[in-house]
Amino acid sequence: MTSPTIDRATFAELEQTAGAEFAGELVDTFLAEAPIMLAELRRAFDAGDADAFRRTAHSLKSNGNTFGACAFAAMARELELGGMAPMQAAAGSPLDALDAEYARVASALTELARA
């Protein structure tokens, strides 16, 4: 059993407390900001900037949790807590995996916000 890209209960709660229209705007903001943060994560990794790497991963985790993007948040959390060292030893690139998960999150959120 695979868990959904977006946890519906979390997203519904966001819509309920902040208002559906505002939740839609917040999704738009996230879709505009997230690619910049993902690019910053790569830049920080390439530059060996551990502080910026941790901070950006932290930010992505936090936003993932807000929208109920559980898998995305968990991946970002591993980067935040693990730092850059495990990345170098990892098989396949965790950054590529995060990008791929983001693509799923973005399309799921777009669909939810339109509904």
Add this chain to the structure above:
Amino acid sequence: MPEIARGTAQLLVVDDNKVNRLLLSRNLELMGHRVTMAENGRVALATLRHGGCDLVLLDIEMPEMDGFQVLEQIRGDLQLRDVPVLVTSSVEGLDNVVRCIELGAEDYLPKPINPVLLKARIGASLEKKRLRDQQKELVRRFATPEVAQDLQRSGFALGGKRVSGSVLFSDIRGFTSLAESQPPEETIELLNTYYTLMFDAISGHGGIVSQIAGDGLMAIFGAPLPLADHCDAAVRTALEMIELIELFNAERAAAGKPAIRIGVGIASGEMVAGYTGTNERATYTCIGDTVNLASRLETHTKEAGRAVLIDAATRAGLRTAVGVEPLGAVTVRGKTQAVDVFAVVSEV
């Protein structure tokens, strides 16, 4: 602050992440608050120093200046350190939470923030701030700016230091029977007018009101800040008090009300000034023989039939010409040895 009392406060949201910033602000606005946003610690401090902020919601992980640094700056700033800070972060690890609290944060709310919990924490923090503001206002109102500043500068500690100064006691003659002969509301109004006049006279001469009880008050000249001419200041205050009461009586006579009279006792010398009481409830005051003597002299004004009595030390300390009449050695209540007492006649 009336704004807080109505449930509307000015809040500052500090977060480098735009989604977090917008969402938190939205939740706060839905609660009826007004929100300003800052994207890092540096901008937040600049906004705070502008003033008018009731509460800060602070993220920890931020570029340029992080939340820990902001907390440190706020704590080290006399103007800012009373503004409550709620840390809202998804930083993990108990040690980080502990560090926030140790740096003076009011509370820690993990992200994503539960709106119900947020509302409760904000309500509690604003209520605490309202009480602190009220306390500051009380200190300001009852303890004079000098004591309030002394408290802010050196903090509160029971105990005192030796100072040289003058103490003044005064009360209204026949107050009990006066209070019995009129409605309580009228007595309160009389007391309020009376205290307004007396406080003006006292602070106008550099004194501070240390205690008020019923119709009596105690004023100090020479603490917490030294006062070179404390004897003159105290005596001139007494004379002004008598003068103001005369004016007040003229008004009362016009309204068909009986005149009031006051008695004043002044003594000078060494005393211990500081906060006495308990850690929960204390007052800035002076204690020592000088204080007791001033109180006894005030009581003695009834028997002596004079409005203002002073001791020998006050008499000797006068640097300006004041009409003084020696009444000889008097054994005042509570003293085994007779003391020289002088009646202040009038200004020369």
